[in-house]
Amino acid sequence: MSRLSSRLEAVVQLLQPCRTLADVGTDHGLVPVAAVLRTIAAHAIAADLREAPLRLARHNISRARVADRVTIVQGDGLRALEGRAVDAVTIAGVSGQLIVRLFDAAPHVLASVEQLVVQPNNDAPVVRAWARGHGWHLRDERMVEEGGRFFIVCAFAKGAGTDPAYAVDGWSTAPLESVGPLLLVRKDPIALRWCTAQRDRVHALVADGVTSLAHELAIWQAACDAMA
Numbered sequence: 001m002s003r004l005s006s007r008l009e010a011v012v013q014l015l016q017p018c019r020t021l022a023d024v025g026t027d028h029g030l031v032p033v034a035a036v037l038r039t040i041a042a043h044a045i046a047a048d049l050r051e052a053p054l055r056l057a058r059h060n061i062s063r064a065r066v067a068d069r070v071t072i073v074q075g076d077g078l079r080a081l082e083g084r085a086v087d088a089v090t091i092a093g094v095s096g097q098l099i100v101r102l103f104d105a106a107p108h109v110l111a112s113v114e115q116l117v118v119q120p121n122n123d124a125p126v127v128r129a130w131a132r133g134h135g136w137h138l139r140d141e142r143m144v145e146e147g148g149r150f151f152i153v154c155a156f157a158k159g160a161g162t163d164p165a166y167a168v169d170g171w172s173t174a175p176l177e178s179v180g181p182l183l184l185v186r187k188d189p190i191a192l193r194w195c196t197a198q199r200d201r202v203h204a205l206v207a208d209g210v211t212s213l214a215h216e217l218a219i220w221q222a223a224c225d226a227m228a
């Protein structure tokens with residue numbers, strides 16, 4: 001099987017053992033293939049809205065000789081999984097807004113799910129906020145740098161009450177949703193590079209007169225200071 005990109009490798013590494021993984025918006029199908037080859041998932045579903053990506057997924061599944069363990073499903077988001085006993089869901093390479101929309105559209109499917117691993121291309125704070133509001137605790141998160149871009153991967157597990165990941169001295173929830181509470185506490189070196197880039201970008205805008213971003217600049221500066 002072809003080697004996974006650092007981004008998809010992080011998605012697979014954050015998965016915990018499960019019976020049936022559904023990778024929604026699978027495209028090439030490499031995440032479900034890796035999950036069964038590494039016996040993280042006993043079975044997997046490669047799901048996508050469109051037929052063309054699923055042709056590529058079918059090719060990769062067949063090449064890896066895991067057709068007996070990976071099922072292809074065509075349909076819209078998690079609603080395509082109705083009636084299937086799925087206990088883990090991955091969604092990677094799409095916007096945070098789409099991830100939240102797909103979760104909101106299928107609460108009955110999520111009812112049986114025990115873990116979510118998501119890699120939003122943007123709007124990660126929207127995903128973290130959604131999770132906090134819907135009974136999911138942030139179990140782990142990782143930032144990877146690939147091709148000059150930063151990617152965040154978040155793993156959530158069902159949890160009761162307040163998410164302990166957000167109990168960080170001196171920090172309130174909203175800035176932590178932007179920075180990533182676990183990345184901050186761990187002083188993650190890649191996250192520090194990302195925060196530094198964010199700070200420099202916002203700093204340039206504030207220096208150009210966009211004073212409405214002064215509060216955001218203060219958050220990135222505080223994150224850089226905390227992780228240095």
Ligand SMILES: C[S@@+](CC[C@H](N)C(=O)[O-])C[C@H]1O[C@@H](n2cnc3c(N)ncnc32)[C@H](O)[C@@H]1O
Nearest residue numbers: 024025026027048049050053075076077092093
């Ligand atoms: C940019 S690709 C990401 C592929 C792969 N997950 C990755 O991270 O490399 C996004 C995929 O999501 C699929 N997609 C978009 N909207 C979807 C939806 N509502 N339900 C299922 N799949 C969707 C697209 O067809 C496309 O194959």
